[in-house]
Every structure is written in C-alpha cells, then in structure tokens.
Amino acid sequence: MTSFYPLSVSKVQNLSPAAVAISFEIPDHLAANFAFEAGQYITLKHTIHGKEVRRAYSISSAPAASGPQKEFTVGIKEVKDGAFSSYANRYIQVGDTLEVMPPQGRFVYKTQDSPTHLLGVAAGSGITPILSIAETVLRNGPQHRFTLIYGNKTPEDSMFSEEIAALQEKYPSQFKLQWVFSQTTESHAIFGRIDTAAIGYVLKNVDTDPFDGVYLCGPEPMIHAAKETLLAQNISEENIHFELFTAAASAEGQENNEATATGQTKEGQISVQVTVDGETSQLEMDTKTILLDALIKADIDAPYSCQGGVCSSCICKVTEGSASMLKNQILTDSEIEEGLVLSCQAMVTSSSIAVDFDDV
Numbered sequence: 001m002t003s004f005y006p007l008s009v010s011k012v013q014n015l016s017p018a019a020v021a022i023s024f025e026i027p028d029h030l031a032a033n034f035a036f037e038a039g040q041y042i043t044l045k046h047t048i049h050g051k052e053v054r055r056a057y058s059i060s061s062a063p064a065a066s067g068p069q070k071e072f073t074v075g076i077k078e079v080k081d082g083a084f085s086s087y088a089n090r091y092i093q094v095g096d097t098l099e100v101m102p103p104q105g106r107f108v109y110k111t112q113d114s115p116t117h118l119l120g121v122a123a124g125s126g127i128t129p130i131l132s133i134a135e136t137v138l139r140n141g142p143q144h145r146f147t148l149i150y151g152n153k154t155p156e157d158s159m160f161s162e163e164i165a166a167l168q169e170k171y172p173s174q175f176k177l178q179w180v181f182s183q184t185t186e187s188h189a190i191f192g193r194i195d196t197a198a199i200g201y202v203l204k205n206v207d208t209d210p211f212d213g214v215y216l217c218g219p220e221p222m223i224h225a226a227k228e229t230l231l232a233q234n235i236s237e238e239n240i241h242f243e244l245f246t247a248a249a250s251a252e253g254q255e256n257n258e259a260t261a262t263g264q265t266k267e268g269q270i271s272v273q274v275t276v277d278g279e280t281s282q283l284e285m286d287t288k289t290i291l292l293d294a295l296i297k298a299d300i301d302a303p304y305s306c307q308g309g310v311c312s313s314c315i316c317k318v319t320e321g322s323a324s325m326l327k328n329q330i331l332t333d334s335e336i337e338e339g340l341v342l343s344c345q346a347m348v349t350s351s352s353i354a355v356d357f358d359d360v
Contacts, residue, residue, distance in 0.1 A: 043305040118137055134175070277301070
C-alpha cells in the first residue's frame with residue numbers, strides 16, 4: 001500500500017519560467033502498478049539536503065489507449081520556499097532516479113462509450129489533471145467533446161500551452177477553449193480571474209450545450225466560486241467534481257489549531273493501534289498532536305503525501321474510538337459515517353483509538 005518504486009526520469013520540459021514537466025519511464029515489470037485513470041496523481045519521495053520530502057503531483061499525460069503504460073508525465077510549478085518544487089525545477093535531469101508511489105486519487109474520469117460533453121475549469125497548475133482528462137475524452141471519438149476554461153496571470157505563466165494548442169489542432173470540432181488572464185489583456189482572452197462573470201460568458205457564448213459533467217481544479221476560492229455559479233446554472237452537484245491543489249492553511253498552521261476540531265479530547269496521552277500493510281503497531285500520542293504526525297514520529301510507514309488535506313493518500317478507517325478532522329474537502333458524508341478520516345487532519349477525540357490504513 002505504501003510501496004515506492006525507483007523510476008528513471010525520461011524527459012524534462014520547461015513549461016514556463018517557474019514550471020516544469022517531468023516524465024518517468026515505466027519498466028515492463030511495473031506497468032500494472034503504474035496503470036492510471038485520467039485525473040489521478042502520484043507521490044514522489046526524494047531526500048533533499050538530508051531530509052526526506054514527499055509531494056503529490058497530478059499526472060498530465062493521458063492513460064495508454066491500448067497496451068501497457070510506458071511513461072507518464074507530471075507538471076510541477078515552483079512555489080515560494082517549496083522544498084521539492086524548487087528542487088524539481090532547478091536540478092532534476094534526464095536519467096535521475098526518484099522514488100514514486102503508484103497512482104492514486106478520486107478526481108478521475110472513467111471512459112464512457114456514450115457521447116460525452118464535459119467542462120473543465122482550471123487555474124494555474126490545476127491544468128495538470130484537467131489536461132489528462134481532456135485528452136482522454138477527446139480521443140474517444142467525434143461524439144465526445146470537451147470545453148476548457150483556463151486561467152493564469154499571463155500567457156507566459158501558462159503551463160502546457162503547447163499541449164493545449166495541439167489538442168485544438170487535432171480536435172477542432174470537439175475542443176473549445178477560453179483563456180482567462182488576470183494581469184494582461186489579450187484579444188483571445190477574458191481579462192480577470194475565473195469568477196461568475198467569466199464562467200457565465202463561456203456558458204452563454206462559447207459553449208451553450210448542456211454539460212454531462214464538470215471538472216474543477218485550482219485554489220479553493222476559485223473552486224467555491226465556480227461550483228456556486230454552476231449550481232445556479234442548474235448543473236447538478238453530483239456532476240461537479242473538484243480537486244484542490246493547495247491547502248487553505250498549511251499543515252504547520254493546522255498543527256497548532258486542534259481547538260477547531262469538533263468533539264472533546266481528553267488530557268494526557270492517547271493509546272493508538274494502527275494497521276498498515278497487514279502489520280499492527282501500538283504507540284502513545286499527545287492529545288494535541290495530529291494523528292499522522294504522531295505516526296510519522298513513531299516511524300510508522302503510513303501513506304501520506306501533501307499533509308495539508310488536499311490529496312487522499314492518508315485516508316484511514318477508525319475501527320475503535322473517534323476522531324474529528326480539522327478540515328475536509330475530500331471525504332463524503334457517507335464515508336465519514338463509515339469511519340474514514342484524513343489522518344493528516346485527524347485530531348483524536350477519545351482516550352484510545354484504532355485505525356486501519358488497509359481497510360479503505
């Protein structure tokens with residue numbers, strides 16, 4: 001479940017002054033491990049300056065149309081003081097080997113045989129999984145269509161511009177595109193951010209046909225604004241799928257925010273039983289510590305990546321005791337009722353707890 005595999009970097013492509021696409025070669029014996037669905041992400045693990053760093057990055061390439069997956073690509077945008085993103089943009093080269101966890105994620109598009117008409121809304125590096133979904137939809141045949149709203153500061157900041165242009169050229173009748181730039185005025189683009197007005201313009205002027213589904217990826221404010229606008233346009237909530245690429249608050253900030261969790265924690269230590277990859281371990285943790293942080297400190301190899309409640313790598317099931325999450329943008333109400341929690345957001349609210357990372 002938590003296995004990482006060494007993969008070789010097969011290609012490095014500069015996408016913008018602060019973004020890079022990195023491709024990995026998949027050896028034949030790992031083809032099944034790295035088969036993926038459009039929209040999923042992988043977790044990279046690497047030691048930088050003597051410290052292990054894990055980060056989740058969405059796959060931008062489309063799943064293999066036939067045969068085994070030979071390669072996949074991720075997009076990495078450098079963020080200020082980003083330990084891994086800065087390293088990736090400046091130092092990773094073809095031939096380097098990184099530890100990679102097989103694809104995960106719930107933000108997926110499953111190929112449909114019936115005609116499909118989808119809307120994708122992306123801002124910045126949120127284009128990465130949307131690009132994979134768009135290509136997968138379009139190549140299925142002329143009855144499948146995709147409309148993309150893509151926002152950036154400037155054209156130069158836009159990731160995967162060449163790949164998007166290639167889709168326009170290859171699928172001129174199936175693919176519609178609306179650029180949005182917040183810092184430059186362009187003849188082919190809306191000036192500003194992706195908001196109610198921008199989405200409304202596209203629905204009235206660019207593509208007026210009903211959509212079968214919508215995929216949103218970007219910062220949290222954009223996700224909320226887009227979702228509210230689409231709901232007001234009578235698009236059902238069950239057909240609106242979204243994924244955040246940044247957390248509203250840092251994992252470090254949440255670590256000191258246990259008071260926001262619902263429920264009452266007890267003073268002192270908490271007894272924890274944790275099952276990972278068929279092995280059960282015992283430990284004691286402080287009541288003010290996030291569950292995943294305690295597991296990492298105890299050298300338990302629980303799966304995790306972003307540590308900010310953005311990905312779904314760290315989901316586990318509470319089988320005894322109780323826990324509340326500081327924030328949740330991933331799990332549904334029914335999944336929470338089943339006992340699932342994001343361990344990177346979980347504050348234990350009982351004197352003892354048992355969690356299982358395998359039963360999810």
